Amino acid sequence: QVQLVESGGGLVQAGDSLRLSCTVSGRTFSAAAMAWFRQAPGKEREFVAAISRSGGGLYYKESLKGRFTISSDKDKNTVYLQMNSLKPEDTAVYYCARSERIMWSRSQYDYSYWGQGTQVTVSS
Numbered sequence: 001q002v003q004l005v006e007s008g009g010g011l012v013q014a015g016d017s018l019r020l021s022c023t024v025s026g027r028t029f030s031a032a033a034m035a036w037f038r039q040a041p042g043k044e045r046e047f048v049a050a051i052s053r054s055g056g057g058l059y060y061k062e063s064l065k066g067r068f069t070i071s072s073d074k075d076k077n078t079v080y081l082q083m084n085s086l087k088p089e090d091t092a093v094y095y096c097a098r099s100e101r102i103m104w105s106r107s108q109y110d111y112s113y114w115g116q117g118t119q120v121t122v123s124s
Contacts, residue, residue: 002026002113004096009118012086016122020081022096022115030055033104034079035111036070038092038120045095045108049081052104059104086122093117 008020020036035050049070050059058070069082079096097111105111 004115006115006118011121040092047106
């Protein structure tokens with residue numbers, strides 16, 4: 001059984017940085033697309049960033065390029081999301097997702113496995 005566990009969220013001030021972690025268990029870490037999504041109160045879940053199944057492609061929500069960085073450590077079975085210069089509008093629950101069927105995708109419906117989410121709150 002695949003399990004994804006996120007950590008690293010918290011309450012920070014605008015301009016601060018956070019690094020989220022997502023550790024995968026129950027499957028080979030590689031050979032899967034990994035992604036981060038977020039959902040703010042009253043809004044739909046949206047794509048943040050992804051690493052392709054090959055590991056060679058990194059993809060971002062256009063407006064987050066330059067502030068957010070996705071990376072992975074296969075030895076630790078973990079994918080990270082480094083978030084810099086955080087803004088109040090980044091406040092959301094951040095979810096890690098995994099798919100073994102696709103190379104990568106911006107659509108939440110293409111991902112089969114999800115973590116429980118970690119809350120990120122950015123105060124102004």
